[in-house]
Amino acid sequence: MRVVVCVKQIPDPASPFELDPDTHFLQRPEDQVLDDTDRYGVEMGLTIAEQTEGSVALVSMGPAGSLQGIRQALAMGADRAVVIDDPNLRGADSLATARVLTAAISREGFDVVIAGTESTDGYSGVVPQQIAELLNVPLLSFAKKVDLEGDRIRIERQTDYGFDLVEAAPPAVITVTSGVVEPRYPTFKGIMAAKSKPIDQVSAGELGVTTAAGQEIVAVRAAPERAAGEVIEDEGDAHLRIVQLLEQAKVI
Amino acid sequence: MTVYAPPLKDLRFVLHNLIGLDRLAALPGFEHVEADLVDAVLDEAGKLLTDVWFPLNRTGDIEGSQLRDGTVVTPAGFKDAYEQMVQAGWLGIPFPTEYGGGNMPATIVTAVTEMANATNPSLAMAPALSQGALDALLEHGSEELKEIYVRRLMTGEWTGTMCLTEPQAGSDVGALTTKALPADDGSWRIQGTKIFISFGDHDLTENIIHLVLARTPDSPPGTKGISLFVVPKYLVEDDGSLGESNDVKTVSLEHKMGIKASPTAVLSFGEEGEGSVGYLVGEERMGMRYMFTMMNNARLAVGLSGVALGEIAYQNALAYSQERVQSRPIGAPEDAVTPIIGHADVRRMLMTMKAQVEAMRALTLENAFALDMARNHPDEETREQYRLYADLLTPVSKAWATDLGIEVTSMAIQVYGGLGYIEESGMPQFYRDARIGAIYEGTNGIQALDLIGRKLPAGGGAAIMGMVGNMKAIDGELAAAGDRFNSMRTLLADGVAALEQATGWLAMNGMQDPNQAAAGATPYLRMLGTVAGAYFLAKSALAASKLLEEGSPDKEFLEAKIDTARFYAEQLLPLGTALLGPVTAGKETLFAIDPDQMGH
Numbered sequence: 001m002r003v004v005v006c007v008k009q010i011p012d013p014a015s016p017f018e019l020d021p022d023t024h025f026l027q028r029p030e031d032q033v034l035d036d037t038d039r040y041g042v043e044m045g046l047t048i049a050e051q052t053e054g055s056v057a058l059v060s061m062g063p064a065g066s067l068q069g070i071r072q073a074l075a076m077g078a079d080r081a082v083v084i085d086d087p088n089l090r091g092a093d094s095l096a097t098a099r100v101l102t103a104a105i106s107r108e109g110f111d112v113v114i115a116g117t118e119s120t121d122g123y124s125g126v127v128p129q130q131i132a133e134l135l136n137v138p139l140l141s142f143a144k145k146v147d148l149e150g151d152r153i154r155i156e157r158q159t160d161y162g163f164d165l166v167e168a169a170p171p172a173v174i175t176v177t178s179g180v181v182e183p184r185y186p187t188f189k190g191i192m193a194a195k196s197k198p199i200d201q202v203s204a205g206e207l208g209v210t211t212a213a214g215q216e217i218v219a220v221r222a223a224p225e226r227a228a229g230e231v232i233e234d235e236g237d238a239h240l241r242i243v244q245l246l247e248q249a250k251v252i
Numbered sequence: 253m254t255v256y257a258p259p260l261k262d263l264r265f266v267l268h269n270l271i272g273l274d275r276l277a278a279l280p281g282f283e284h285v286e287a288d289l290v291d292a293v294l295d296e297a298g299k300l301l302t303d304v305w306f307p308l309n310r311t312g313d314i315e316g317s318q319l320r321d322g323t324v325v326t327p328a329g330f331k332d333a334y335e336q337m338v339q340a341g342w343l344g345i346p347f348p349t350e351y352g353g354g355n356m357p358a359t360i361v362t363a364v365t366e367m368a369n370a371t372n373p374s375l376a377m378a379p380a381l382s383q384g385a386l387d388a389l390l391e392h393g394s395e396e397l398k399e400i401y402v403r404r405l406m407t408g409e410w411t412g413t414m415c416l417t418e419p420q421a422g423s424d425v426g427a428l429t430t431k432a433l434p435a436d437d438g439s440w441r442i443q444g445t446k447i448f449i450s451f452g453d454h455d456l457t458e459n460i461i462h463l464v465l466a467r468t469p470d471s472p473p474g475t476k477g478i479s480l481f482v483v484p485k486y487l488v489e490d491d492g493s494l495g496e497s498n499d500v501k502t503v504s505l506e507h508k509m510g511i512k513a514s515p516t517a518v519l520s521f522g523e524e525g526e527g528s529v530g531y532l533v534g535e536e537r538m539g540m541r542y543m544f545t546m547m548n549n550a551r552l553a554v555g556l557s558g559v560a561l562g563e564i565a566y567q568n569a570l571a572y573s574q575e576r577v578q579s580r581p582i583g584a585p586e587d588a589v590t591p592i593i594g595h596a597d598v599r600r601m602l603m604t605m606k607a608q609v610e611a612m613r614a615l616t617l618e619n620a621f622a623l624d625m626a627r628n629h630p631d632e633e634t635r636e637q638y639r640l641y642a643d644l645l646t647p648v649s650k651a652w653a654t655d656l657g658i659e660v661t662s663m664a665i666q667v668y669g670g671l672g673y674i675e676e677s678g679m680p681q682f683y684r685d686a687r688i689g690a691i692y693e694g695t696n697g698i699q700a701l702d703l704i705g706r707k708l709p710a711g712g713g714a715a716i717m718g719m720v721g722n723m724k725a726i727d728g729e730l731a732a733a734g735d736r737f738n739s740m741r742t743l744l745a746d747g748v749a750a751l752e753q754a755t756g757w758l759a760m761n762g763m764q765d766p767n768q769a770a771a772g773a774t775p776y777l778r779m780l781g782t783v784a785g786a787y788f789l790a791k792s793a794l795a796a797s798k799l800l801e802e803g804s805p806d807k808e809f810l811e812a813k814i815d816t817a818r819f820y821a822e823q824l825l826p827l828g829t830a831l832l833g834p835v836t837a838g839k840e841t842l843f844a845i846d847p848d849q850m851g852h
Contacts, residue, residue: 068292072292185336186296188340
């Protein structure tokens, strides 16, 4: 199968994210890392490609920088990458992003598109759904398990109460949750090989997409500080109160 | 619960600003060593080690390796953790590509090895020993031996050991009595008992390749009569498959103070019959020379354990000092409290740890870089110059860094206070694990003797004179760098002057009476390490200052580099400078009291 995996380079979450005071965009250093949630998507893509003697292409939109994060995904084993770095797309909303990624995915050709459920720097969580709609293919979302069965793809879709079994025939878009598979560690050979794997850097125009950012960030306000937690004084019945709270939170 | 984050930032700083990756990439064969690749190597190796090796560090310490029914069982998870490193190809990175290695420079390997030693010093021993065996085989082994053993040792599919020590032959290797008798088929039969054999038996790999020092018939006594043999745990058939079990028995495992997951075995060779099957490496009676090949890299690797354990101890002490609230800061209102990092004496300990770890890291990476230059530089004269330099630094890396490793891990216990004395805090393990570093691969006393007896005079003293010259050469830059560098400059000049004087004294007096020099060997090594540390940190500070001027965004980190160098120069360097006294005091008071009168 031809697998396309959507990945994103983000600033290293180990250092706090900062916003540009003028544009309100996230400040992106030269060296960005592969979004950790994308490691699961890449692993899933590699697993499917290995099972079907297929290939894995990465598509990514955003400032390319040193391409460190893309190389991390290539070092895991992906075959090639397309990176859309276009100054006109800074601060793009999710629909604009989906349009651009869809154009790149269509150009690559695909049987399966895989993405994480949401990025760790933007958290909009709707881009994969929009891509599925734009590609006009089924969406298998929130997969915590993915199986290929004959010519169908069956997933376990994570829900609040358990999981739904959902299946579709490719071509399709799958979003995977963290933990769907255990991402492999890049090998030394993989890292060496990643140096020479093709990375195609294109603008939106070159993909035939005319789109603008689609939104303007007018102002940014700090989130309210988290309120102090509830203190339960134990007068012999605290355990009952705690059980009640846990039940309300639906964790037991 | 202990924490560890690979010190990627500092490693990169040293590689880029003290060593210069461009100088590595300029060496023939290392053209692939670009910044992106190095970043990826450090990132990914560090990630695997932190995720997979580190969680087993404490459980491995508690469980230990055990001898069950004659074979050694390593702690739960170790086999899988070792295999993951093998599968990812990390154990092969130091070796030539023709045998399936990664051909990475020693400098980069050193950075990875530091992280391995921090996350799991016991497990990090296994590949270190294989490397010793490999170095000996590659340098001195026949093509036939290389064909059979090298590839699988390189990838980590098999491991190696170094069987040197016997009960009566420790630092005095020449006293060993293990025998090797020629067999009809050209192989040899080995008989004898070896002790303190690290990873002498284990369940990580299906075969173990012992390199054994033994005596052939009619050999002269002492070190001149020693030969080196390959003795596999399982004999290897012509097609490469494993055959019969060789006659090597694991008699017992030691109950050690630290690195408990690393099995330290007593091995009995040829107990059942006429001897274990062995194959001669190189020529007969050249074993002592081959042993040095085997141990040369090992000494730097042991030094790295000092850096590594110092680093992890520092990280934990730093985190704890920011959480633990105790007492009010001096001069603060009555009801104020502070995390203990606010107290001057705690801050002194933390700064001492930080500065020493950074100094050790710089020295060990410089040592590795000198090895790369000595091996790969196209110009023969340059190679020789760096060989002498690497030879000079090696005993210092080994002894100074392991001594400091013990001191820094001990200081971490002190920062934790009473909790630091409790095993659950994790601090005692770092200290216990660090303690062996000063003993094995040649005790630190032996390193000091090697330094003054062989390394100082080598090449007419070219290496030490070159090093002193380099230290003096940055004086102008320090003078021009502004007021903040004033103390660094004067104190470094004092230290270098004292070092020169001490070196001269050793040369003069050692000639007349070697025991005079021997008496000052240990303080001299400490002095050289301490002054060199100040020099490397001063160079780091100059590089940081330059980057700041260029408008580097990494302001806090670079400012801290300068302040760390200042602290080291003002607080630690003078202790090294003051060793001029002890170095030149001579042997008189050491031997003044008759041994019979030394009790109380």
